[in-house]
Amino acid sequence: MVTLKTMDSSLISFIILIFIYANVYNRSEKIFMHNKLFIYMIQANMVLIIVDILAWVFNGLPGTLNLISNAGFNLLLYILVPVAPSLWVIYAHFHIFRDEKRIKKVTRVLMVFIAVNAVIAVMSLSTGWFFSVDAQNIYHRGEYFWVHVGYCYLLLVYSFFYVLINRRLIEKRYYYSLLLYFIPQTIGSSIQMLFYGVTYNWTGMMLSLLIIYFNIQHRGLNTDYLTGVYNRRQMDGYINGKIRNSSDGKSFSAILIDLNDFKSINDKFGHETGDEALKDAVSILRKSLRLNDFIARFGGDEFVVIMDINNREMLEQAVKRITNNIEEFNKSSLKPYKISFSMGFDIYDYNSQLKLDDFFNHIDILMYNNKKSRDSLLT
Template sequence: MSFMELAQIIQLNIFSFIILVLIYSNERKMKEQLVTYKIFKFIVKVGMLLLIVDTSAWYFNEKSGNLNLFGNQISNLILYIFAIVPVALWLLYVYFQVIHNRNRATRVIIAACLLVFVNGLLSLMSIKTGWYYSIDSNNVYHRGPYFWVHVLLCYSVVNYTFFFILFNRRKIDKRYYKSLLLFPIPQLVGSALQVAFYGISLNWSGLTISLLIVYFNIQDMGLNTDYLTGVFNRRILDYHLRDKINNTSKNKTFSAILIDLDDFKKINDNFGHHVGDEALQETVGLLKSSLKKESFIARFGGDEFIAVLDIDSIKHLEMIIYRINNNVRAYNQTSGKPYEIKLSMGYCVYDYSSKMKVEEFIRQIDQLMYENKKKGK
């Protein structure tokens, strides 16, 4: 391998490593108690390890000296042992995204560990047998006669995970489905090219792209959205309102609606929490159908939502309220649900001259909502 080819591989690996470090450093801020976050972080750490080891393997290869020979042997051994780990962890990640039950994951965990163990054992035996790979006396790496077994083991896990996603697509959040399905493709393409054309290194860079897909579409979304309803959470609501207030002027302002789902506790008590969750999701669906697509909707509390609209006219805002009430009325007449959705709303146009802060503005629409609730009762 020429110096330029080696330099290109090292540069690509370093670039991929930096991306994974940035992902991992931001993941530290996320919810550590969720098993999916822990698995994702572990995949990122394994990816960083494999990029380092892959770089060292290419560096030591074909260089003379016992130290280089040892480095080449150890680097390739680690690569073969750990190559199946990211896809095995991916299987667990997908499983927990679908099942959400640690107790039911025992069989999947055992199967994944078994495959990792078998692959690791064959990798260790290859030092003597050369089944997966061999390093000759000139310190040159060669693929072994059973290299295809290693590839087959890795691909079998990917294929199983892929079909598991397809068969359970109705159980998967629609926001996550495509990302879960697309995850293995960049690494599959990279590894397929690497298998077909020896001398290129795209496998772990492909894994980096796969992790980016998940990070932006699932992991990072978890920071900004409410898991149950899919709308924005309180954290992003505060940022968004602060930004809207900071950008208001005499000629430019906005409106907000605070929506409370009435008798939510009764729905939970009479029909169970799963029906209560459904009522919250149906409420969000009604709000989305009543507002423009670009409208900002966030879950403010347990049964409260806030919609932020680019409207500066109270008459226009009242038309939106009228539309929401009409859609709720039509829903209750045709839904066939054992409960009715009833909403109390407080709304107003932000007054630029008041210089209210986020907390003060929320208190204002909250007070208006309670006044309307009393009138309704």
């Protein structure tokens, strides 16, 4: 049987998925939405591989029990297949907007289509619309098999163009990976559809997940799991590189930011609300800066912004945008707290030959002076 010749690709894909799953699941960051969604995608791929293998194992074997098993596993396959691309749509949406409420709305819409597909799949047991199993226990594609396939393709195509249209809202380091997911999955599915009996759909799905794992999920080692910005380790390496590559005509700017009254927010409203305040602070920064500007969480309530700017006026304009967006947030937000920043900022002077720690001590003093000025105005 042709399928048995390509079954090894599904088994290899399954083994690779086990290793990815074990690595992702053991991380503490799995409690966050993007990691949960990625885990669900891995689980969906693994379940589909198992169900598909079982469907082919019983195909053609004599006996009523084998016939029931063949029809049952194929039915389960047709019900579950759209779950995988639907999860991808949700994952892409989350990386664009980072809005869990929006994700719930998208999920509800997708569940309606999944339910309709499931109903048609069940009806196919008697109508043969999606598939049929004949008296000799041989599986056949149904007359409307293409409707099921088209629905799954449509989910992938939709997510591809949705990412493309919203590219300005996506961090550059994630954008191309989100687009590339489409390619292995589509190629694998197309081969399986055009050449009956081969099973490269799940291999394509696994390769797509590998792209996301190495380029988005695995980067969690270099990012702050709460806010999604870079962590201190990545920041040190990045700034040291900037210092090494600086010259008379090429430099960079840094802004050191302290979230004012963060302790009082935690004490008054609880740590969960405090975490919300940190996320809001990052949202304000992202809204104020360019996609290629580097943002890192420096400490508990401190952030660092690195920009390829060596012009004082442009640097002050960036700081002004941050200030304006803070004011806009505080006016429109229904949160029980107000956001306020103390900021120290400057352009790195190549001729000074300052090391990383010395440069940061310099902008830390500027931030401290800014905080003192703010406190004196409040008293």
